[in-house]
Amino acid sequence: IAGITQAPTSQILAAGRRMTLRCTQDMRHNAMYWYRQDLGLGLRLIHYSNTAGTTGKGEVPDGYSVSRANTDDFPLTLASAVPSQTSVYFCASSVGTGVNEKLFFGSGTQLSVL
Amino acid sequence: AQSVTQLGSHVSVSEGALVLLRCNYSSSVPPYLFWYVQYPNQGLQLLLKYTSAATLVKGINGFEAEFKKSETSFHLTKPSAHMSDAAEYFCAVSEYNNNDMRFGAGTRLTVKP
Numbered sequence: 526i527a528g529i530t531q532a533p534t535s536q537i538l539a540a541g542r543r544m545t546l547r548c549t550q551d552m553r554h555n556a557m558y559w560y561r562q563d564l565g566l567g568l569r570l571i572h573y574s575n576t577a578g579t580t581g582k583g584e585v586p587d588g589y590s591v592s593r594a595n596t597d598d599f600p601l602t603l604a605s606a607v608p609s610q611t612s613v614y615f616c617a618s619s620v621g622t623g624v625n626e627k628l629f630f631g632s633g634t635q636l637s638v639l
Numbered sequence: 640a641q642s643v644t645q646l647g648s649h650v651s652v653s654e655g656a657l658v659l660l661r662c663n664y665s666s667s668v669p670p671y672l673f674w675y676v677q678y679p680n681q682g683l684q685l686l687l688k689y690t691s692a693a694t695l696v697k698g699i700n701g702f703e704a705e706f707k708k709s710e711t712s713f714h715l716t717k718p719s720a721h722m723s724d725a726a727e728y729f730c731a732v733s734e735y736n737n738n739d740m741r742f743g744a745g746t747r748l749t750v751k752p
Contacts, residue, residue, distance in 0.1 A: 529682070556737060565648070567729055567742035568683070581738065615682055622736040624671040624690055630682025 527551050529631035531616050537637045538606050546601040546634050548616030556619045557599040559591060561612040568615065574599055575622050606638045641666040643730045645743035653751045658717040660746045662730030665711065672713040673731040674704055683729060689713060725750045
């Protein structure tokens with residue numbers, strides 16, 4: 526069982542370029558999430574999706590967009606990357622959105638914007 | 640909005656010693672509280688959670704945490720540290736569901752032989 530697969534593992538990107546981070550889960554979870562992890566700030570929620578076809582904004586959504594065309598995939602797009610988006614990005618999923626629904630995390634994507 | 644503060648960005652203990660990682664929370668409603676662990680180059684894994692049942696919560700790998708409303712705290716402890724416990728630990732709080740979960744800045748635990 527793969528769980529959550531994120532790609533790429535790492536990426537160096539020039540400022541102003543467009544980038545899509547991929548996230549695929551094989552657990553048929555309804556809810557999916559994108560977080561960014563920055564030193565001294567912990568994880569912050571960027572966007573979430575409670576079920577296929579719906580998305581919502583998290584704590585730090587500016588500069589990012591998501592889509593949820595199906596249950597398994599939840600790509601995160603940076604339309605025009607800026608250096609402040611240098612971070613480690615984690616995708617997560619859960620069966621539902623209730624607090625008793627455990628979050629499962631991917632291994633992360635290290636993104637550097639120069 | 641809800642938040643957590645983790646006291647100490649880095650804690651170092653000797654193998655076999657007590658582990659104590661501190662977390663204080665702020666919430667306008669009775670909170671749900673969590674501890675996650677992150678090993679190098681991996682995503683986070685749930686250690687334990689408090690969801691308004693017993694105030695002393697036992698998790699995996701011998702860790703436990705106690706919810707103290709009067710102190711707004713949810714400190715993580717383990718009686719005897721093991722080398723394999725070296726990792727980054729995150730406290731998190733939620734008021735309603737996973738969508739509003741807020742994480743602390745993290746505490747890196749180092750275990751010395």
